[in-house]
Amino acid sequence: MRLKEETEYEEEKREESMVAQKYSIGGGFPQPTKAVVVGYALTSKKTKSFLQPKLEGLARNKGITFVAIDPNRPLSEQGPFDIVLHKLSGNEWRQILEDYRQTHPEVTVLDPPDAIQHVYNRQFMLQDVADLNLSDAYGTVGVPRQLVIKKDASSIPDAVNRDGLKLPLVAKPLVVDGSAKSHELSLAYDQYSLQILEPPLVVQEFVNHGGVLFKVYIVGEAIKVVRRFSLPDVSKRELSTNAGVFRFPRVSCAAASADDADLDPGVAELPPRPLLERLARELRRRLGLRLFNLDMIREHGTRDRYYVIDINYFPGYGKMPEYEHIFTDFILGLVQSKYKKRTAKPVEEPV
Ligand SMILES: O=P(O)(O)O[C@@H]1[C@@H](OP(=O)(O)O)[C@H](OP(=O)(O)O)[C@H](O)[C@H](OP(=O)(O)O)[C@H]1OP(=O)(O)O
Ligand SMILES: Nc1ncnc2c1ncn2[C@@H]1O[C@H](COP(=O)(O)OP(=O)(O)O)[C@@H](O)[C@H]1O
Ligand SMILES: [Mg+2]
Ligand SMILES: [Mg+2]
The missing domain is CATH 3.40.50.11370 (Rossmann fold)
Incomplete structure (x- = not known):
């Protein structure tokens, strides 16, 4: 007063x-x-x-x-x-x-517990990124096309054909509950082999990205981005000569940092800061979260087409540079x- x-x-x-x-x-x-x-x-x-x-x-x-x-x-x-x-x-x-x-x-x-619960389900996790439809001079940010299989694995081939999902496909457990099983990823070269998997799961288009992903850590308004090794690209030749499903336990956590690796500059270049800032600001608001990270990839062969493939609540901040100051x-x-x-x-x- x-x-x-x-x-x-x-x-x-x-x-x-x-x-x-x-x-x-x-x-x-x-x-x-x-x-x-x-x-x-x-x-x-x-x-x-x-x-x-x-x-x-x-x-x-x-x-x-x-x-x-x-x-x-x-x-x-x-x-x-x-x-x-x-x-x-x-x-x-x-x-x-x-x-x-x-x-x-x-x-x-x-x-807030409800906001956290929202990103624990891969059916809803990426919805806000899709709704945001971010596209500006720095690039576009989307999500890979995916479908949700709640019960019957035998329905997968038809559902994949109906939605026109492109091979190869990755299948991920629907719910992230902190268990090792909820991080088990399967890569399928054909839609029929996915029938051996146990729903509930999401089936998602695999996007070639040069084997490197960007971990975008968010703490309130602060953003830090690091590179991690990821699954390698799948070539057309590989796709036509292979069939079946390959399982990968905890791909992302097992992955080493790629920050000091000798990478092709087109793969190594970090996403533009203004794009990350806009994305983080919007997602903070839409998700109602202040502590999370995004797994982001850039489609190989493009300079500016990005996809968010995973959102994690309160991730491993110990691996984020300078986290003690930021936190x-x-x-x-x-x-x-x-x-x-x-x-x-x-x-x-x-x-
Ligand atoms: O174990 P950490 O420190 O690698 O952190 C995990 C995260 O790794 P990241 O920081 O993204 O490299 C990890 O991220 P990914 O899903 O592997 O991308 C998860 O956030 C995981 O939590 P939960 O098992 O999903 O509950 C996180 O596990 P918790 O530490 O929360 O159990
Ligand atoms: N659509 C995709 N295209 C390409 N690679 C993917 C895709 N989805 C997942 N991956 C790879 O699989 C890893 C694990 O998938 P992710 O969705 O991050 O699950 P988790 O929550 O277990 O980390 C990613 O870090 C990335 O290497
Ligand atoms: Mg991940
Ligand atoms: Mg995750």
């Missing part, structure tokens, strides 16, 4: 300085004087890969502490938390989080914007 004799500019400056006192704004991001408490509910594998000493150390210096959440105890009895980070499976846990969000609106729960800045940014909202001037209702 403006004090007597104070101009709007002076009022703004005074409010900024109040925020600065609480968070002692120095260079870069504000340093909280009061500790920011981040509760985390993660698997032990995730805790190990995410909560590395370099993250905890930097966080401590910036006034952020990470506290483990016990999912078997009432959430309200733990904390208090400023932020809750989570990636645990199960309907029961989802309900606990939803209830907690209702009763503790002051806590930022990253991210701690993100947390401080969240706290600061929450504080600013709380101290924002109430809008006067017209009489």
Whole structure:
């Protein structure tokens, strides 16, 4: 509220300085004087890969502490938390989080359980990318054509013929549930061999991309992109001389970084930054998520035709360069914007 004799500019400056006192704004991001408490509910594998000493150390210096959440105890009895980070499976846990969000609106729960659930199903995962239909001077971003097979595997050949899907095809389990099985991929040179697979699954056109994919990590407004080795191209000759289905367990996780590899420049070139920024901004909004990554490929032989083939919630950030700086800045940014909202001037209702 403006004090007597104070101009709007002076009022703004005074409010900024109040925020600065609480968070002692120095260079870069504000340093909280009061500790920011981040509760985390993660698997032990995730805790190990995410909560590395370099993250905890930097966080401590910036006034952020990470506290483990016990999912078997009432959430309200733990904390208090400023932020809750989570990636645990199960309907029961989802309900606990939803209830907690209702009763503790002051806590930022990253991210909303319903929004996460949406990307755990490959039928819906890429829908927002398709709807976005992104096309500008920097390129186009689409998704490979796919069909969903819920029950009967014997219906696959007819469904593939009816929809005119082009060979080769990849089949992926419909639901991503964190299990190794949900990452088992099958590459088929003909539609008939897919009948040996167990639905529910999606059958997707395989897009040649020079054997390299781009992992686009998103943390709030920050974006980092790295190269990873991927499945090699399938040539026309290979397609005509081969038949059958090849299974690949956990292709993407097993894949090594391709950042230092000696690659054909046309394959190695990263997607243009403005295109990634627009894509990330739109998807953040449409998906309602702040922590995710995209697997993106560029059709081999083109300069600007991109496809998103996978979206992962709270991926392996430990593999993202400088993640400790990006993540701690993100947390401080969240706290600061929450504080600013709380101290924002109430809008006067017209009489
Ligand atoms: O295990 P990591 O650290 O490689 O992370 C996995 C991700 O790898 P990425 O960061 O994209 O290389 C991985 O990404 P991909 O699906 O392999 O592209 C998944 O996000 C996986 O989670 P979930 O098994 O689907 O629940 C992630 O597994 P969790 O760590 O969440 O169990
Ligand atoms: N449509 C596709 N075209 C080309 N390669 C693909 C396609 N879909 C998946 N792949 C390859 O298979 C890997 C695993 O598929 P992905 O959809 O990312 O599943 P996961 O969730 O298990 O990582 C990708 O990283 C990529 O190497
Ligand atoms: Mg993937
Ligand atoms: Mg995935």
